[in-house]
Amino acid sequence: MQALRFDEGRATVFERIRECVSGPAVETVPLDTAAGRILAEDVCADRDYPPFNRSARDGFAVIAADVQAVPATLDLIGETQAGEPSRFSLERGQTVEIMTGAPGPENADAVVMVEYSQRNGRRVQLNKPIASGRNLIMAGEEVRRGQRVLAPGRRISFASIAVLATVGRSEVPVFRRPEVAILSTGDEVLPVGATPASYQIRNSNAHSLAEQVRRRGGAPKILPVARDTLAETQRLIEVGLKSDLLLLSGGVSMGKHDVVEEVLLGLGTELFFTTVRIQPGKPLVFGYCRDTPVFGLPGNPLSTMVTFEVFASIAVDLMAGASDSPLPFMGVPLAAGFRHKPVLTRFIGARLEGSYTDTRVRIDRGGGSGDVAAFARADCLAVATEDRSEWQAGDLMQVMPL
Numbered sequence: 001m002q003a004l005r006f007d008e009g010r011a012t013v014f015e016r017i018r019e020c021v022s023g024p025a026v027e028t029v030p031l032d033t034a035a036g037r038i039l040a041e042d043v044c045a046d047r048d049y050p051p052f053n054r055s056a057r058d059g060f061a062v063i064a065a066d067v068q069a070v071p072a073t074l075d076l077i078g079e080t081q082a083g084e085p086s087r088f089s090l091e092r093g094q095t096v097e098i099m100t101g102a103p104g105p106e107n108a109d110a111v112v113m114v115e116y117s118q119r120n121g122r123r124v125q126l127n128k129p130i131a132s133g134r135n136l137i138m139a140g141e142e143v144r145r146g147q148r149v150l151a152p153g154r155r156i157s158f159a160s161i162a163v164l165a166t167v168g169r170s171e172v173p174v175f176r177r178p179e180v181a182i183l184s185t186g187d188e189v190l191p192v193g194a195t196p197a198s199y200q201i202r203n204s205n206a207h208s209l210a211e212q213v214r215r216r217g218g219a220p221k222i223l224p225v226a227r228d229t230l231a232e233t234q235r236l237i238e239v240g241l242k243s244d245l246l247l248l249s250g251g252v253s254m255g256k257h258d259v260v261e262e263v264l265l266g267l268g269t270e271l272f273f274t275t276v277r278i279q280p281g282k283p284l285v286f287g288y289c290r291d292t293p294v295f296g297l298p299g300n301p302l303s304t305m306v307t308f309e310v311f312a313s314i315a316v317d318l319m320a321g322a323s324d325s326p327l328p329f330m331g332v333p334l335a336a337g338f339r340h341k342p343v344l345t346r347f348i349g350a351r352l353e354g355s356y357t358d359t360r361v362r363i364d365r366g367g368g369s370g371d372v373a374a375f376a377r378a379d380c381l382a383v384a385t386e387d388r389s390e391w392q393a394g395d396l397m398q399v400m401p402l
């Protein structure tokens with residue numbers, strides 16, 4: 001089977017998964033557990049926002065036309081705090097002392113900040129001209145009652161939580177989480193709680209994958225580790241196929257005991273690709289087995305994490321109800337030059353440094369695809385594309401935050 005380019009591999013996953021996803025079921029969850037889930041329905045404003053003419057400053061509510069020639073001296077007719085109704089209506093030449101978040105008096109169309117005022121008993125001198133509309137947000141200026149404020153298919157962020165809370169949604173309609181079976185393979189792989197012999201290792205992939213799945217709105221289900229035999233690998237794959245999506249780690253390279261592909265084919269899997277020209281992660285299997293999408297991710301911990309992040313994540317996103325699954329790439333200047341052999345697209349753990357006026361990305365070489373400690377220090381993946389071999393310091397490189 002032909003080795004695909006990075007973008008071809010992603011397009012294949014996207015198209016195949018989109019074919020099989022048919023509107024996941026909807027459930028309702030409490031507001032404070034909704035972040036990270038995918039919103040299932042339109043959310044509309046329950047009333048105008050702001051719901052009343054709201055002062056954005058501490059100061060004096062005025063008719064702006066009264067405060068054109070300064071200093072302007074107005075009659076103070078009262079005071080309104082946040083949390084109380086407005087009891088006043090301005091006439092020309094009058095003002096009301098007002099606090100941030102309080103409703104403006106009738107006829108007011110601006111608020112002069114307290115910093116530009118001098119108070120003398122019932123008279124207030126205002127020292128700065130003001131335009132109509134300043135510091136007083138009119139009812140419905142931000143959002144009209146009934147207007148859509150959140151659209152379905154988007155992941156609920158902390159800002160979406162603010163919107164949901166604002167419009168009074170203590171219960172939120174979200175798509176059901178897809179169950180994602182995680183099956184690690186390898187005779188050398190032991191559960192985290194076990195004491196490994198010198199030639200054994202602990203299962204890190206199942207746990208990093210579970211967290212990656214959770215972050216995308218999936219429900220991970222970690223299966224026992226499969227020994228590298230056809231029988232046991234097949235038995236556990238068949239368990240995993242009962243979930244909505246199956247992620248395997250390990251056993252997809254060319255080694256004598258890499259049995260995953262053979263077992264999948266024996267079970268009648270339709271494979272869409274088995275190799276993508278990326279590093280880490282070149283052997284990467286994607287197919288459908290008995291209507292369940294299956295990824296065979298390479299077992300090296302960095303390969304597993306990176307191939308999930310750039311390929312399998314698409315499946316979890318779409319199956320969790322997201323309408324799209326873009327990667328958040330941005331161009332950042334390199335802190336130092338970089339070269340690679342341009343046959344593969346490389347994803348390299350990197351760090352952002354500098355300040356918000358001069359951000360750079362630094363790529364640390366070294367740290368192989370098993371070096372989880374080095375990778376854990378990275379805060380983004382830098383992408384060295386397969387069509388370019390050299391970047392100078394200062395050249396833009398695409399990076400993707402982790």
Ligand code: AMP
Nearest residue numbers: 184186202203204205250251298299300
């Ligand atoms: P494989 O893809 O099975 O050839 O494995 C590649 C490398 O990743 C080997 O060094 C494995 O020991 C290691 N590895 C495989 N599975 C896991 C796992 N679940 N957790 C940590 N390392 C693993």
Ligand code: MG
Nearest residue numbers: 185186250251
């Ligand atoms: Mg193995």
